[in-house]
Amino acid sequence: MTTDRATATERESVDVVLGSPDSGWSGGARASSDFHIARGGFHQAQQNRNMLLPALLALQSSAGWISPGGLNYVSERLGVPPAEAYGVASFYALLSTELRPPRALYVCDDIACAQIGAEQLISDVESFVLGDPEAIVIRSPCLGQCDKAPAVFLQTAGGEDAAVAPADLSIVRQAVIGNFPSTVHPSDTFGNGPSFLLHRVGEIDPTSIAAYRATGGYKALPVALEAGPESVVAEIKASRIRGRGGAAFPMGFKWEAVAGADDPERYVVCNADESEPGTFKDRVLLEGDPFSIIEAMTIAGFAVSASKGFVYIRGEYPLAISRIEAAVAQAEESGLLGDNVYGSDFSFRIQVRSGAGAYICGEETALFNSIEGFRGEPRNKPPFPTQSGLFGKPTAINNVETLANVSQIVLQGGEKFTSIGTAESTGTKLFCLSGAVEKPGVYEVEFGMTLGELLEIAGGAKGEIAAILLGGAAGSFIGLDAVDLPLTFEDTQAAGLSLGSGVIMPFLVGVDFEAVVQRIASFFRDESCGQCVPCRVGTVRQEEALHRIASGRNPDTLNEEFVLLDDLDRVMRDASICGLGQTAGTAVQSAIGLGLIGGSS
Amino acid sequence: MSKTHLELPSSLIEIEIDGSVVTAPKGSTILEACRGAGAEQPTLCYLENLTPVNTCRVCVVEVVGSRALVPACSRPIEPNMEISTDSERVRHSRRMVFDLLESSVDLSLVDDSTRSWMERYRIDSPSDDDSTEPSGERVDRVKSYHVSHPVLPATVAQPVKIEDDLYIRDYAKCILCYKCVEACGPDAQNTFAIAVGGRGFESRITTEFDVVLPDSACVYCGNCIGVCPTGALMFKSEFDLRAAGRWDESSQTVTTTVCSYCGVGCNLELTVQDNEIVKVTSPLDHDVTSGHLCIKGRFGYQHVQNR
Numbered sequence: 001m002t003t004d005r006a007t008a009t010e011r012e013s014v015d016v017v018l019g020s021p022d023s024g025w026s027g028g029a030r031a032s033s034d035f036h037i038a039r040g041g042f043h044q045a046q047q048n049r050n051m052l053l054p055a056l057l058a059l060q061s062s063a064g065w066i067s068p069g070g071l072n073y074v075s076e077r078l079g080v081p082p083a084e085a086y087g088v089a090s091f092y093a094l095l096s097t098e099l100r101p102p103r104a105l106y107v108c109d110d111i112a113c114a115q116i117g118a119e120q121l122i123s124d125v126e127s128f129v130l131g132d133p134e135a136i137v138i139r140s141p142c143l144g145q146c147d148k149a150p151a152v153f154l155q156t157a158g159g160e161d162a163a164v165a166p167a168d169l170s171i172v173r174q175a176v177i178g179n180f181p182s183t184v185h186p187s188d189t190f191g192n193g194p195s196f197l198l199h200r201v202g203e204i205d206p207t208s209i210a211a212y213r214a215t216g217g218y219k220a221l222p223v224a225l226e227a228g229p230e231s232v233v234a235e236i237k238a239s240r241i242r243g244r245g246g247a248a249f250p251m252g253f254k255w256e257a258v259a260g261a262d263d264p265e266r267y268v269v270c271n272a273d274e275s276e277p278g279t280f281k282d283r284v285l286l287e288g289d290p291f292s293i294i295e296a297m298t299i300a301g302f303a304v305s306a307s308k309g310f311v312y313i314r315g316e317y318p319l320a321i322s323r324i325e326a327a328v329a330q331a332e333e334s335g336l337l338g339d340n341v342y343g344s345d346f347s348f349r350i351q352v353r354s355g356a357g358a359y360i361c362g363e364e365t366a367l368f369n370s371i372e373g374f375r376g377e378p379r380n381k382p383p384f385p386t387q388s389g390l391f392g393k394p395t396a397i398n399n400v401e402t403l404a405n406v407s408q409i410v411l412q413g414g415e416k417f418t419s420i421g422t423a424e425s426t427g428t429k430l431f432c433l434s435g436a437v438e439k440p441g442v443y444e445v446e447f448g449m450t451l452g453e454l455l456e457i458a459g460g461a462k463g464e465i466a467a468i469l470l471g472g473a474a475g476s477f478i479g480l481d482a483v484d485l486p487l488t489f490e491d492t493q494a495a496g497l498s499l500g501s502g503v504i505m506p507f508l509v510g511v512d513f514e515a516v517v518q519r520i521a522s523f524f525r526d527e528s529c530g531q532c533v534p535c536r537v538g539t540v541r542q543e544e545a546l547h548r549i550a551s552g553r554n555p556d557t558l559n560e561e562f563v564l565l566d567d568l569d570r571v572m573r574d575a576s577i578c579g580l581g582q583t584a585g586t587a588v589q590s591a592i593g594l595g596l597i598g599g600s601s
Numbered sequence: 602m603s604k605t606h607l608e609l610p611s612s613l614i615e616i617e618i619d620g621s622v623v624t625a626p627k628g629s630t631i632l633e634a635c636r637g638a639g640a641e642q643p644t645l646c647y648l649e650n651l652t653p654v655n656t657c658r659v660c661v662v663e664v665v666g667s668r669a670l671v672p673a674c675s676r677p678i679e680p681n682m683e684i685s686t687d688s689e690r691v692r693h694s695r696r697m698v699f700d701l702l703e704s705s706v707d708l709s710l711v712d713d714s715t716r717s718w719m720e721r722y723r724i725d726s727p728s729d730d731d732s733t734e735p736s737g738e739r740v741d742r743v744k745s746y747h748v749s750h751p752v753l754p755a756t757v758a759q760p761v762k763i764e765d766d767l768y769i770r771d772y773a774k775c776i777l778c779y780k781c782v783e784a785c786g787p788d789a790q791n792t793f794a795i796a797v798g799g800r801g802f803e804s805r806i807t808t809e810f811d812v813v814l815p816d817s818a819c820v821y822c823g824n825c826i827g828v829c830p831t832g833a834l835m836f837k838s839e840f841d842l843r844a845a846g847r848w849d850e851s852s853q854t855v856t857t858t859v860c861s862y863c864g865v866g867c868n869l870e871l872t873v874q875d876n877e878i879v880k881v882t883s884p885l886d887h888d889v890t891s892g893h894l895c896i897k898g899r900f901g902y903q904h905v906q907n908r
Binding site: 082083087090092097525532539540567570573575577 | 676804
């Protein structure tokens with residue numbers, strides 16, 4: 001360990017998260033008693049390790065970077081080797097292991113914002129901070145504010161993080177000095193029928209448990225407690241609901257497997273690390289109806305007999321984090337969370353964890369590693385989370401939107417739920433419309449609506465559509481001939497596509513698709529964890545090939561480049577550890593298939 | 602005489618490797634089962650004395666029922682698993698993995714076995730002739746397309762780190778197999794001086810804030826050198842001889858002895874060239890060391906050479 005010491009401010013910020021050190025063995029002042037008894041050791045270090053990321057985030061927030069002294073203090077407090085703590089800190093985009101100006105302005109230049117003036121905003125903001133030693137502009141991947149593009153995320157040493165969208169120079173100028181727009185512009189939400197997921201969003205005060213209860217909230221929890229865990233799991237299974245995070249795995253099977261696990265220690269995790277470019281539905285739910293997620297997690301905990309739950313929210317969603325934290329506190333005060341939930345024997349607690357800028361942490365096993373205080377590297381599967389998940393224990397991990405369905409399934413019964421949607425895609429689905437649509441926002445529609453119908457509800461495109469990105473950066477470009485495609489898991493799968501996280505992003509004729517596809521490729525290069533060779537090097541070679549194609553350096557080798565891209569797509573799909581690498585070539589291949597790049601069709 | 606059907610002992614299970622039914626102990630990995638059946642597989646990040654991390658993906662095999670290929674080094678076998686180790690998909694992935702590594706990392710010092718696997722999976726190698734690839738386009742392609750283009754491909758090229766007289770770190774040769782981190786950490790030494798830092802292609806093996814080794818927790822056991830498959834970590838003595846063009850394996854002898862520093866009884870293998878000890882290792886299968894040593898056994902040989 002180096003001899004660098006933390007500043008008083010750094011220590012204080014870490015102590016807020018970890019409490020005060022109890023002895024000289026864990027970073028406190030040395031007392032004479034410390035000389036005779038050794039405290040700490042492997043077991044304690046193992047217990048504490050999961051506080052590493054929260055402590056590093058506290059350091060970043062107070063000092064504006066992870067200094068060697070600050071890192072040493074965190075390492076001492078938690079018993080984590082400094083090299084490992086550095087390995088974790090240097091993994092995340094929102095943690096800086098180099099000294100930098102105290103104000104960092106992350107301006108999104110991803111595929112949605114790029115269509116709505118991101119480059120202009122970046123050059124405006126760059127000239128605004130030019131010569132200001134206090135500020136730095138950093139290009140950012142998607143910030144999950146696509147409907148309100150362009151977006152900026154602000155990190156200020158000693159201040160609160162904030163997302164600003166839609167952003168222009170005057171708003172950014174004000175935000176930098178701490179003046180945020182008095183009301184955060186909420187996302188627009190739409191639907192075409194009964195709303196199960198969005199009915200409270202924008203309608204009630206999301207910070208009030210009373211408002212939640214007055215609109216049908218916390219009605220499902222007592223029903224579930226009365227019915228018993230087996231019957232809750234049975235209803236979820238009967239509903240045939242499939243996961244909304246992208247993989248579409250049946251939720252009932254997950255819960256059943258965890259409920260039936262041999263190990264009595266289990267966990268419930270809500271995956272709120274929504275980072276797929278073009279996706280913002282989970283943010284809208286977390287910000288607009290946080291109690292529904294808390295209630296659903298409590299029901300999940302009861303159903304699988306877990307006593308602890310974690311919500312892992314991406315760090316770029318400060319409002320969602322504060323709303324969920326407030327909701328957890330209010331639920332605890334009201335006896336709806338904590339010991340003896342609702343006066344029953346069941347006890348359940350929820351911890352809220354913030355991500356720190358890593359798309360890969362939305363992969364469930366990477367998310368576990370991130371919570372546990374390790375680098376957000378995916379684990380090999382099997383074993384699956386239901387067998388060995390968080391802390392190696394059986395874990396029910398579900399996406400935010402999936403959980404938002406739980407209350408209505410419990411209240412109506414699983415059978416009733418299947419009357420909405422199609423046979424294999426039951427219920428309603430949230431779609432994120434952004435890019436060149438007239439009315440961007442989150443749309444709740446019944447499964448089975450066609451792509452064309454949904455676009456029509458969204459007011460159509462702002463011009464002539466050249467292609468639509470379906471499912472996000474890990475999804476596919478599709479042509480206008482696909483407008484009759486019913487938006488269901490089975491129909492998209494049959495067409496070789498995926499609904500992914502529900503992204504629908506139209507691009508107009510005249511858009512530079514080579515630039516769009518290059519941005520997607522650089523997204524995967526930047527977000528690859530670097531663990532396995534196919535993805536770590538393959539995403540780089542893919543980006544390079546697309547760059548060569550776009551720069552038109554050698555038209556004679558175009559076919560050679562396409563063959564290389566196909567080879568790369570195959571090895572990434574076949575041999576990568578996780579879904580990131582396996583889908584890193586999907587959008588590129590679909591763009592080539594549609595003739596969108598390479599100047600030929 | 603009635604026929605008595607004998608069940609397999611419960612600790613053995615039957616699987617199929619490349620069409621032949623073989624039995625292997627329950628709990629074996631696919632790699633162990635393949636090796637038991639004489640079907641050797643390429644590996645880079647795997648080593649018998651370390652926990653498999655399955656990051657290199659060069660040992661991937663095709664398993665019926667599995668969408669993606671699976672790493673043989675870490676996947677346990679299951680009854681009636683049908684495994685292909687030489688399908689077109691397997692060959693393609695292995696070839697690409699070697700190709701991606703070769704185009705980004707200096708692989709000049711990998712061992713002979715790895716080199717022969719690389720040759721076997723090369724694009725123009727005979728084993729690829731029967732591939733089911735859809736078109737003949739690949740035949741026309743240059744052998745190493747990564748360097749045929751005007752835009753230079755990214756590599757991990759960087760200067761060698763020489764910080765002391767014991768060993769050097771040449772990360773231009775690092776394939777990020779994680780072995781050194783495991784050997785420094787929980788799999789052997791429990792020193793935790795190095796970790797993987799950064800992310801994606803910028804990932805690297807590093808101390809905290811990349812401080813030099815003497816300022817880190819490193820205790821110079823050299824166990825990281827012992828597990829490195831690419832020569833990225835190397836005795837300074839070997840590095841100097843190689844730099845001077847005098848490293849000559851054909852003139853070297855290896856003497857096995859027991860370390861005389863303490864009573865543990867570690868086996869040492871002293872590699873000697875020109876009557877000088879140039880490298881010290883320990884056998885992986887030695888039940889005292891499992892291939893690992895301490896600073897004294899690894900580097901404390903100078904007194905032998907005092908004349």
